Amino acid sequence: MEKVFASIITIGDELLIGQVIDTNSAWIARELNKRGMPVKNRVAVGDNRDDIWQALDNECGRASLVLITGGLGPTADDITKPLLADYFGGKMVIHETTLQHVIHLFESVFKRPVSDRNKKQAEVPDSCTVLFNESGTAPGMLFEKNGTVFISMPGVPHEMKWLMEHHVLPMISSRFATGFIAHRTLLTAGIGESMLADLIADLEADLPGWIKLAYLPNYGMVRLRLTASGMDKDLIERELSRHFDLLVSRTAEYLVAAEDIPLELAIGRLLQEKGKTMATAESCTGGYIAHLITAHAGSSAYYKGTVVSYANDVKEHALHVKPETLAAFGAVSEDTVREMVQGTLSLIGSDYAVAVSGIMGPDGGTPEKPVGMVWIAAGNAEKTIARQFRLRFDRQKNIEVTAVYALNLLRLLILEKS
Amino acid sequence: MEKVFASIITIGDELLIGQVIDTNSAWIARELNKRGMPVKNRVAVGDNRDDIWQALDNECGRASLVLITGGLGPTADDITKPLLADYFGGKMVIHETTLQHVIHLFESVFKRPVSDRNKKQAEVPDSCTVLFNESGTAPGMLFEKNGTVFISMPGVPHEMKWLMEHHVLPMISSRFATGFIAHRTLLTAGIGESMLADLIADLEADLPGWIKLAYLPNYGMVRLRLTASGMDKDLIERELSRHFDLLVSRTAEYLVAAEDIPLELAIGRLLQEKGKTMATAESCTGGYIAHLITAHAGSSAYYKGTVVSYANDVKEHALHVKPETLAAFGAVSEDTVREMVQGTLSLIGSDYAVAVSGIMGPDGGTPEKPVGMVWIAAGNAEKTIARQFRLRFDRQKNIEVTAVYALNLLRLLILEKS
Structure with missing residues (x-):
């Protein structure tokens, strides 16, 4: 063969x-x-x-x-x-x-x-x-x-x-004569595949033929994976580390993790390092963010819970969003998600909270607030930040993408980058 | 060919x-x-x-x-x-x-x-x-x-x-010369594949050769699908309906839906027929039940929200589970899930609520409460029922199976079968 x-x-x-x-x-x-x-x-x-x-x-x-x-x-x-x-x-x-x-x-x-x-x-x-x-x-x-x-x-x-x-x-x-093989993977968020390629073009050009770089994009996140193979294990490990460290420092601004872990686990580690906890308040994602986080054993160390306020009166009663806010701006609005964050912090008693509200489709859009419009806020006792996104996928994918954007906004807040 | x-x-x-x-x-x-x-x-x-x-x-x-x-x-x-x-x-x-x-x-x-x-x-x-x-x-x-x-x-x-x-x-x-083909599917819960086969053995034996019966089991639920094929469309539709109706009446006790829809949608229809709403209180499933329900467009008509109380103090503060209950019986106990149901009904204001608390693994078990032990309760203003289950799967599958058992317990309560 x-x-x-x-x-x-x-x-x-x-x-x-x-x-x-x-x-x-x-x-x-x-x-x-x-x-x-x-x-x-x-x-x-x-x-x-x-x-x-x-x-x-x-x-x-x-x-x-x-x-x-x-x-x-x-x-x-x-x-x-x-x-x-x-x-x-x-x-x-x-x-x-x-x-x-x-x-x-x-x-x-x-x-x-x-x-x-x-x-x-x-x-x-x-x-x-x-x-x-x-x-x-x-x-x-x-x-x-x-x-x-x-x-x-x-x-x-x-x-x-x-x-x-x-x-x-x-x-x-x-x-099998596979030789020695080693991988290093890093995870970035907030930068597209082609911009990332431009950012690291010279580093990629400098890679020896036996180290391959793969771009693994997935919803506003891109994984970069270096794979080195050959017969000389020491050389492979040394050179792989050197090139990987160069990638890590070049992508620092967008770096989520210098290892192959999902976003929600990277946030879990960050919270554990700081001895902090988080909670979520979900409307349009309907519990999906909570499910992502709690799918990992050990998440109870930093994750306290979520309120899924699918109905507006739950936003009022459980999360203390003001009826005036809902009346004036609607459920999908900056003011509502900001109040959801504050309501969650006080109801659940966590250090951080992230809240989402949006229209996932296929129905429910209006000319002013079309399907795919999402408001996300992340906050702690001192500060709350909010962003609007417009998504173009089907219902399931809109939910998944919203979860990534929400978790990343929380990550930026924890890191004080936003 | x-x-x-x-x-x-x-x-x-x-x-x-x-x-x-x-x-x-x-x-x-x-x-x-x-x-x-x-x-x-x-x-x-x-x-x-x-x-x-x-x-x-x-x-x-x-x-x-x-x-x-x-x-x-x-x-x-x-x-x-x-x-x-x-x-x-x-x-x-x-x-x-x-x-x-x-x-x-x-x-x-x-x-x-x-x-x-x-x-x-x-x-x-x-x-x-x-x-x-x-x-x-x-x-x-x-x-x-x-x-x-x-x-x-x-x-x-x-x-x-x-x-x-x-x-x-x-x-x-x-x-293509596929002829005419038609399917009818029904969904059962609470009966295993082999007991179901015994229950309908004579009906299965009576099927003509051109009507096939398939058992499609999935976690405590079994779908039965009749597939008829041939050239005479009228005959096929008439005989398929006749045999399907026989299956439906024979399996009535376990029947969730006489069509091919998931359990959470069957419950949604049931609630809409009765003009009622529901909410969930999730501990070990971490939002997965809410995610299942809200993955379907239109679920806001009957689903009001969930509280995921991953931390015990959230069970106390948000759901008003008594500290004495948690101290005496622990979070995974009949008393706790019963109080979670009542707390959810009053916090969220729904007609029905279902609550789960368990140990999904791989860690966190004790000799008394091993990994896989789950308590589930479903209730409304008048009545709360609770059941204990022991699961033997990995974390992800334990979460999925718990969701099915919880939804089915709620279904039985709504139907006043439990």
Whole structure:
């Protein structure tokens, strides 16, 4: 094989009828890329013998590594496992350690009787190396054919991730000639991709050929990722750090984090450093900002809560926005979001608060206040700042973009940059 | 070609490095399946000429319809469009209507100068039928080769959907021999897949061969979908209705909706029918329930807001949970969620409220209150009901499942079934 690369085959009818969105492939691709193993091809096929066979055949002898997910559940494995035995040779045998694990799971954890169908999960072709799956009943299986390594894993995300983390990822660098690879990522906000490219043009031009720069834009934020690869680990780490530090100081004005973390976590760290807390007051985002923040374990250290005031009387009663303000300027106005911030600070008792009010669409716009108009305010006991934005997306994306703008305005306030 | 089926090819490096989760394919697959066009194969390839060519060749003469998304942005189309011209024949020409549309978008909507690169979006191979794209700059293109219809669309979700809805989906039944197809879906909650299968076993056995039943389970809810296909539209509609009505009456006890809508919308309709409003009080779900509800346009008609009391003092100050209750029973307790419901009703002034408090993990559990323990209460001015649940998933999934259980408890209260 000339070049090392992987392919991903996803098995399951549920992917072909659109019942399930495939998040496994993106996760696998990201982890493999981090380790210098590019993914060339991703295929999804149904629980159909000919289609699975064809997908295996397309990759055999071509890809270095083929990761197969799905097709191993207690009802679907009637197709996939016998097929794997036929394709790679061998006969079905019971894997004793897996069988004991399945019995243990049913008897001690699920507290249900273990059926013959459940026990069959421990059957594997004897041509495979079993990758023990502590997180579920179906084991991983490793096969080799024509120089290609095939690994079959269950499609349940947490089981797939367990097998990847404990078996597959650790073998990548030892088994395949990927060399050494390292990444550094920084996150910027408030500057567009093309302006950012202008700002760092000379630094980008100075990068050696073995350090690549990627722009990863996402709603008013851009991630910059440096990837260095080669055989000399010391040289790679030294030069990668040097070039990364240059990028960090050049982009200082827009820098959210000099590592690969989301905006809401960067704000969490900032608050924890200062020993401060925050709260939110959401109208049009309907709890999405709170959900973003609380999706991270440990957020209770700095996040106190939100009031989603979807109705105007909640803005009045819970957040003490003045009826005169709502009457004179409306719910989507600078005065309203400023009063929402102050009301939240006093109701929730946090050090900082951020408030949003806007029209997310598709309906509800007026000529004066069209769909996409959003007011955002961030404040503490001393100071409140407010900004207006005009968004042009659909409802869901308008909500997501508003959350980013609101969090970034709060970040600027905490940093006293605004 | 013996059998009508479609394949999906997704083009873009961002899919192979895992930067983007492919939601387009699931949407396309769902819409095609609804119209009797099964999807056999989904492939993702990078912005690489050989790989795209190979993907086209694999489907040519095999699939009836190949839908291609991506590879048409102003920077990526240097690869895809010339390749399409080579693969299907023809030379590049300017599509005048598209050019005028691109110029109009830049001058009147984006209010930015239109560059030569932008104008190139109007270039297409003269071997294609252009599918005009009102929602963006890159047009759709339809090609035919060896009896297979290929349609290339931009990867931006709202542009792809616009082209599908205005050009592609309307041509499915006329262009391909899919016959007539119809679906009816119902949503149940509070009964597992296997118990549901027992409950309707005789009805399922009575279905004619041309009506298929699918179980679509998702966290304590199961959708049942009947799909009927054939040539006699009247017969199909009559028999489908008859069998569907039988399922509806048999599952009445667990029925959430006799149509394909999510739980939160079913509750919204119920509230609107009764002229009532609701609010939420969220601790461990951190705003996710509010986000689910407000993701739907029009939810302000029945949804008034939420208080996310992530910190205990917010439960006391905003929701008037008694300090003695928190001290005696803790935040994750029946008494606390009951008081949260009452506090929310008086703070927000809604007719109904639902409150949740639990430990979502991965940390924060104790032997007495382990990770996954959740208390949920739903109430109105007269009555409050509470339930305890034990969840076994990761943090994200625990949050999602809690939301479903909370909404369903509220639904049962509104229906006076609990």
